[in-house]
Amino acid sequence: MNSPTLAELTEAVSTAVPVVSLGGFNDETLLGLTRQIEALGRYADALRVTAAGEIAARSRTEDGPAGLAARKGCRSANELLQRLTQISGATGASRIGLAALTRRGTSISGARMPATFDHVRAALETGELGIDAAVALTKNLAPLQDRVHPDALDAAEMELVAAATGTSPDSSVPASADEIRIQASVWRATLDPDGLEPDEAHAMAKRGFRLGPERNGLVPVSGGLLPEAAGRVKRLFDAYLTPTTAPAFLNDEELVDKDAVKDPRSKDQQRHDILIGVLDAMARSGDTPTVGGAAPTVLVTVRAEDLDSGGAGYADGVESPLSPTTVQQLVCSGGTQKVLIGKNGRILKLGSAERCFTAPQRRAITARDGGCLIPGCSIPAGWCEVHHVIPAAEGGPTHPDNGVLLCWFHHRTIDTSGWAIRMRAGAPEVQAPPWLDHTRRWRPATKSRTALATRVSGHHHHGR
Known part of the structure; x- marks a missing residue:
């Protein structure tokens, strides 16, 4: 034709x-x-x-x-x-x-x-x-x-x-x-095949990663990765992108609408959240270069009255103020240090760090929880933040009995997502949102393989 x-x-x-x-x-x-x-x-x-x-x-x-x-x-x-x-x-x-x-x-x-x-x-x-x-x-x-x-x-x-x-x-x-x-x-x-060498040399000279000026609450990123670098990043993201399957504790009878449990985030949003976890883990690593003698840490300042009433904060190197929700999340995971500044700008008093889980405490919580406590989340323990189950502002202690591992996203949304966490004799339990689990049962929460092995062993011996 x-x-x-x-x-x-x-x-x-x-x-x-x-x-x-x-x-x-x-x-x-x-x-x-x-x-x-x-x-x-x-x-x-x-x-x-x-x-x-x-x-x-x-x-x-x-x-x-x-x-x-x-x-x-x-x-x-x-x-x-x-x-x-x-x-x-x-x-x-x-x-x-x-x-x-x-x-x-x-x-x-x-x-x-x-x-x-x-x-x-x-x-x-x-x-x-x-x-x-x-x-x-x-x-x-x-x-x-x-x-x-x-x-x-x-x-x-x-x-x-x-x-x-x-x-x-x-x-x-x-x-x-x-x-x-x-x-x-x-x-x-x-x-x-020999022509690939000059291309790679040119790419090496052009490789880069840039942060642009903040606009509308977002900082644009740009640049170019070498193919092997891009491959590693893609594989890392692929490994930890949240699956769209239901949490393992729900069976077909308990879960009416399986589509409802799909992660609400887009793939791009999930990659953003994974990157935060990777950066946090690197900052805590002992191999990371220090800044002024300390591990790389984002300094967030907030007035004492604003911290108590839910006011905005300001991050070093970032123009836009941080919302009260962000400030509270950073306080929960990173702790606070009170600095008293006089009217003339002089530092009058420097307090010690508070509400901050120590490295040994974090290791203990990691051994107990094994990763982000929210069922279905695949973010590993090393990328998680430690969350105060009872907020420190309400008298909750900075102690392993009051701290659990949550990834950045689930920590940010724990007060609005419908998930609930409580401690029972020092062990965490989770309650799924009503749209996900109508029974509203509290269930033990851990992804620690040793803890799971202990539980399995108990069931095995009980069955015998």
């Missing part, structure tokens, strides 16, 4: 879609229209790339003031393209770059010359290849032009175009742009 022409596609879409809304169509019609619209979009993309290439060719820097962009008061072809089309600079650069690799030249005799990536050009012009897949393909193969034999590069291009258009002997289903990017990177590594 011949591919429909641009005019035929335009007429089909404009006839079938008289209004913006597609809500009135059934599923199959919607899917068919989506295919037609995308095919029309690929034609439009090909024209966009061609137009961008022509504008760039007429705006060459060597033409100086006579170039098209300069005559229109623009510094570059990309700036002219942005003003004409309202696209971003990145999109303009992508179109111009792709056009340079797929634009046919003219010989001295006037004959048309093939493009650098002529198979890509042909597939773009017929509307079979989308711009995303074309960019993914050319971005990986273009650096090989001076390093790989032209025949090998041509074979790779043909294979990738066939995969992207569904004309490959291996599959008649067109590969997505993301799949083409992966396949192209494999071709690149196979054709030029």
